[in-house]
Amino acid sequence: MTDTSGTINRGNVEDAHTTARGAGGDENKESEESWELRPPDGGWGWMVVLGCFLITVLIPMLAPCFGILFAGLLGQTGTSSTEVAWIFNTFMLVWKLMVLVVGPMGEEVGIRKVAFTGTLLAAVAVMLCSLANSTVSLFFLFSIAGGIGGGLSVGACFPTLAKYFDRHRGLANAFLMAGISAGQFINAPLIRYLQDEYTYKGASLIVGAIILHACLGAALMQPVEWHMKRVRCTVPPEGAHPLLSQPSSSRGEGVGEQDSGVSLDSNQENAVSVDAATPRRPSDVHLINNSHPSLPSCKHSTLTLASMDSENLAAITSTDECIQEDEEAEKDCCVRAVWSLVVRVVTNSLCDLKILRSPRALIIALIGALTLNSHFNIIMLVPFAMKAAGHSLSAAAWCVSVSAVTNTISRILVSTLSDYSWFSIKYFYMSGIFVLFSATIVWSLILKGELVWLVVTMGVWGIGVGIIMGLHNIAMVEYLGLDNLRAMFGTNSAMVGIGFIIIGPLAGVIRDVSKSYAISLWFLAAIIFITFLLWVAMPAAVAYDRRREAELQSDKELQPALSG
Numbered sequence: 001m002t003d004t005s006g007t008i009n010r011g012n013v014e015d016a017h018t019t020a021r022g023a024g025g026d027e028n029k030e031s032e033e034s035w036e037l038r039p040p041d042g043g044w045g046w047m048v049v050l051g052c053f054l055i056t057v058l059i060p061m062l063a064p065c066f067g068i069l070f071a072g073l074l075g076q077t078g079t080s081s082t083e084v085a086w087i088f089n090t091f092m093l094v095w096k097l098m099v100l101v102v103g104p105m106g107e108e109v110g111i112r113k114v115a116f117t118g119t120l121l122a123a124v125a126v127m128l129c130s131l132a133n134s135t136v137s138l139f140f141l142f143s144i145a146g147g148i149g150g151g152l153s154v155g156a157c158f159p160t161l162a163k164y165f166d167r168h169r170g171l172a173n174a175f176l177m178a179g180i181s182a183g184q185f186i187n188a189p190l191i192r193y194l195q196d197e198y199t200y201k202g203a204s205l206i207v208g209a210i211i212l213h214a215c216l217g218a219a220l221m222q223p224v225e226w227h228m229k230r231v232r233c234t235v236p237p238e239g240a241h242p243l244l245s246q247p248s249s250s251r252g253e254g255v256g257e258q259d260s261g262v263s264l265d266s267n268q269e270n271a272v273s274v275d276a277a278t279p280r281r282p283s284d285v286h287l288i289n290n291s292h293p294s295l296p297s298c299k300h301s302t303l304t305l306a307s308m309d310s311e312n313l314a315a316i317t318s319t320d321e322c323i324q325e326d327e328e329a330e331k332d333c334c335v336r337a338v339w340s341l342v343v344r345v346v347t348n349s350l351c352d353l354k355i356l357r358s359p360r361a362l363i364i365a366l367i368g369a370l371t372l373n374s375h376f377n378i379i380m381l382v383p384f385a386m387k388a389a390g391h392s393l394s395a396a397a398w399c400v401s402v403s404a405v406t407n408t409i410s411r412i413l414v415s416t417l418s419d420y421s422w423f424s425i426k427y428f429y430m431s432g433i434f435v436l437f438s439a440t441i442v443w444s445l446i447l448k449g450e451l452v453w454l455v456v457t458m459g460v461w462g463i464g465v466g467i468i469m470g471l472h473n474i475a476m477v478e479y480l481g482l483d484n485l486r487a488m489f490g491t492n493s494a495m496v497g498i499g500f501i502i503i504g505p506l507a508g509v510i511r512d513v514s515k516s517y518a519i520s521l522w523f524l525a526a527i528i529f530i531t532f533l534l535w536v537a538m539p540a541a542v543a544y545d546r547r548r549e550a551e552l553q554s555d556k557e558l559q560p561a562l563s564g
Contacts, residue, residue, distance in 0.1 A: 037228040038166065044227045045164035049175050051220030052157040055115070056179030058214040059122055059150050061187040063092065063376055064404070067383035068191050068397055069207065070129075070138065072200050079135050081384070085508030087135060088380050089500040090143040091150075092373075096497025098151025100490035103159065104348035108341055111156050115218035118152025119211070125149055127208030130201040151493070153218065158473050159489055162482060163224040167419065170474060174415030177470045178408050181462075185404035192397045352487035353494070359541035360479045361488055367531045368472055368492045369499040371433070374524040375465050377504050378440060379403070382458075385517035389448045402455050403462030410466025418474050425475050430535050432467025437528045439464055444521040479542070503527060 125145035194203035383396040439461035
């Protein structure tokens, strides 16, 4: 039954596939009307946007605010730059690796449960950091526990949003990106204020309690199948489809969802279709009795021992033994079920890595890994570099906050503009890389200069970061298609995480050996420039994938002819 909001009951989805034919049965019609399910492109999707915004405001700020939150503790313990880099980059590694398993875990237990569990774990981990008194305890509490929680919660946001929106996907992504940078802008001075008022321990407890509010955002992540809309569509007659699908993008760059050029068997096998057997709400699920015979209940029996003979007593003893055996079997079954769940999640996560066989996917993953690693490590070094240059932590907080403001504005702007056909994701992305590279070099050269110019340069730096971060998720859909988003998103995050344990510690070693933060910043700027060259190679990768798809299609067409 169709409700007034435009959503449908999944129990009646089969009605969506009935065709509407004319009363006269005109045989000359070139097409027939039918129904299909499409994303709501609004509706409850905006509540999901609100939930994702709340999560991204509160949790991703842990990365850019790492130096501000833990600078006091790390300074008291005499932690070296290399050790600081290991703590931070291990946190990012765990975070990004957990994003790889978010998709498979969401298919098994539901994406809302995954996001809620991750949010709760991240909040508890930050609160427990108030008890840390060494780099080892901080490593396990923040890097491991906090990384797991952050990856599960934030990793569920964009894949969920992408399923809810089609025409307004860029606008929804703009709110998501705005949440990340707004959290950085708001929380950097807030954390500094909390440290001044309540010391490091009090600040950690309060920040963890604030993060706990993100659980409300996770609760809004309802499955998109609950809100799919039934719309009329036109089905072309048989044979009207082209042999090779064409790009659905009007930009002339990248590919659409039909022209991904990448086939993931694991995704196809595990794809969940919207059918009549799946209810729209959990309350629509009707419980059915399982096939196992049930034992008679003796818990509320009114029989007494005096009223029974020895045979009845023996029967009760036998029943008790059966109940005990059944409980043990149930425990074994639970253990096997959990183990089977873990195996399926790990297997599906590893199968998602097959997407790297596509040159486009490999280039996008490398670009994401190098740009994210570089800009996160730069923002992590800002407080330490400014303190070494004679500036205060309050000044560093202002630099971080101003970069967050420009970051927010540019993210919202480019994400919103990406919905228009004239917008070129490739060229705007490349311009963002150039701005980020140039601002990093300039900031390192004026590090010992006046604070106002440092703040201005960090503002320009934030513009470059905002352009890159605002377009990266959209570039995944543009070049790989929505069907491959889950695999691409998880694989990209895994490569980002691997980069954190290579690039970050290497930047720390360069700083310890050279005794100069400027040289470390130049190293990170050089890595950023490499991504510019990777974008130059993207057209060749797109052409290669299309040739490969054409060859595969040709082979499929020749097989029936040869077998005949």
